Amino acid sequence: MTFIQPMSPGVGRASNGLPAPAGTYDLITRIYGPDQAAPNGSWKFPEPKKR
Numbered sequence: 153m154t155f156i157q158p159m160s161p162g163v164g165r166a167s168n169g170l171p172a173p174a175g176t177y178d179l180i181t182r183i184y185g186p187d188q189a190a191p192n193g194s195w196k197f198p199e200p201k202k203r
Contacts, residue, residue: 156200
């Protein structure tokens with residue numbers, strides 16, 4: 153699990169934290185070496201979940 157948030161996720165989870173602005177932002181990802189499912193649209197990136 154990756155924590156994308158403006159504050160640190162805590163000492164035990166710091167290695168899984170990515171800084172983000174406090175307001176709204178766009179999440180951009182990059183896919184390396186995908187099979188045909190990504191380019192043809194049959195695979196979708198999992199929707200991020202708020203916790």
